[in-house]
Amino acid sequence: MTLILLLACADPAPTWTAEAVLTPTLVRLDADGNGTLDKRELGKVAFHAPPFERIDRDQSGGVDAAELVALVKEQPPSTFFFPPMAAVSGKVDEPGRAGVGAVSEGKDRQGRGGAGSGPGARGPGGPGAGGPGGRIGGLLPSLLGEESRLAVGLGVNEEEESVLVEKDPLGPARRTDPPEPALGPVAEATSLDGAGEASTTEAKVAAEPAKAKDQAGREKEELIRRVLGTLIEEIRAVAPEEPLPTDPDRLAAVRSRSLNSAECRKVLAELEATSTRLGLDFPVSLKAGAVAAFEPEPSQEPAKALPE
């Protein structure tokens, strides 16, 4: 009975534990594979970190997964900026120099005090910056040896400092808005934004709606012609040897608005059949707008006969 119960109550998936969360990271750093991180192993990745002796809470000489968890929970990620490493500027920091002091002043990039900016925001991690992260981040990373000085990396090159603080690229200065983007290849086309300038005479005012409608109609037609041209270009790109269903003169006539609607529809139907057969989707605007766009204008030039 007991055996049956045990088999029936097979273990569910492993429980989530904090040590299991950090174990893969520990394994990655554990060069000698002994299950803990010694000073040298942790020193390869430590910066702005507490002293090793503090991380190694049980003073065993090695940081285990539980101690790594405590370290991760203890250290806030800085929401503002770490000072640049001296190595960036080519100058090597002197140990214990004012580079550390720059952090301990707890100033943010705007040169303000430890309160930082933003609602409830803090300045860069460092003493005086407030919160537990401030206390820990401000301690000299004291993993001993040359590696630790690199790990400190807190030297501040004055020229860089001026970029980050005094010059204040984030200050209220001088940002100019980028120019309105050109619309690329279609920018040369007629603007589709509609009517012209406001008039001051009654006659002009009265004529505005009709003028706007006419303008919009012409712009729509121009757009449709461009769509048509693009479609033909794509048919040719997909199937260069494919003869177009209509001769170039008929296509030119479609574009020139000299055909009546029925003929236009016929040309477009042939193009639609060709493009569909080639796997190209026929443009929606040619389906929906073609007829209206090519309606002959009233009392305009007489409809021309098709070229032979």
Next chain:
Amino acid sequence: MWSLLPSLLLSACGTAPAADPAPPPNLILVSIDTLRADRLGAFGNPNGLSPNLDRFAAEGARFTQAYSQAVITAPSHASFFTSRYPVEEVGSGRAPALGPDKPLLAEVLKIYGYQTAAFVGGGDLNPAMKLNVGFDQYNSPEDFASLWRSAPAALQWIDKRDHTKPFFTFIHGYDTHVHYLKPTPFGYLYGDLGYQGPGQLAVRTGTERLVHGKLLNDTSPLDIVHSSYLRNYSEEAVADLQARIGRSRRPAQSTNTDDIEFVRKIYDGAVSYADAQLGLLMVGLAERGLLENTAVMVLGDHGEQLGEYGYFNHCCGTHDEESHVPLILRLPDRMSEVPRGVVHTGLVELVDVMPTLLELAGAAPPGEARGRSLMPAARGEDWKGRDYAFTTGNDRMRSVSARGPKGRLTYTGVYAYAAIVPDLIEAASLTGPGFDAQPADLDLVEKAKMRTALVTWLRSLEPAPRQAPEELPPALREALRARGYWDVQ
């Protein structure tokens, strides 16, 4: 006695069938800002950066072809909180133009009896962005804060909640956002601590200065980064940018491939940091016995360019690097019949998040929701992804993009709330500079199909009205610009 054996066994295992229907599950939505899908082992990355997220995916369902609808934080979150597209939400401002016709996820869940709370990292989710509607509590104590802060705060709230009602908690952190450098041991877990080069400055400040092989020291050319000038990354645009850099008052530092790789490795360290924070959140939930009746969804709100197109950050393009995001749903443990560790490769949009969580809650999605529930997939039922996923560029939407099974087509240079945009896209030549494709050799027929899909999609939307840019608190404006959002007014 033997007839009682099955019941005894079940009772002994604590899985006796419940007499009453199960209560609605608690819901937790975790957004890891700027997390690229291709950095996770569960999504194919071979470098072991995300052991906890991989385990989380093994306990849930992952969607390997999920794409965000925007590439910056505010409109992306708005899109999955409302199941509407950014074109429909964002006018000319930065914050979404939400209205009564666009209820937020938290608002709907409240109607269905959920208590709601959000713990966010400020910045683009600062209350000024108005995404706090529907939350009983909206905690945004610090701009650009990490899950390190928001996840423990969420657990504290969960401990003090009303235990007679289900809860919805939204937890967000900027763990993989600039600046990338994270605390020991993650900061230099993959990058060399002893590296001496311009990348060290970039990962400690912001990477938007890393542009086309240069680390800019003078900020004036940075306007170009977020302008349409680089819209197509054409040779002419790059050459002009480099000429402008040359004319600037402070010369830029040249960068090489080692510098770029260093920055990428620091980003990977941030991924592992986020992974650990998610793992610690799961530990907290497990310790409280909440995994039995809580669904947890983890996603990235957008990705990040890591130099693939010459720049770092997320702003201007809609390429896969900026829009391909992880999406993983872990259902409550009590749903034992559901298969675990399932991989779904169909196309998914983040607008599908709201309907999915609402179905879990037993709620109906708003009629205008553009997304569809992923629960059939999560339950292991027959399910097919979308034909296309659509993404728009930065908050002025200078690019629009369709992602199909074979690749992506992007059109750049327009303002999507202009009604003329679909016509312009349809008129533009597929071989011209307005379009670019991933992969670059995508055939013309496929591009044409995607253009049609893009145009059809745009024509189906109701563009948000133009609105005056909102007044952001000065401190938030500075914080956003400090993080590379140079278009903030």
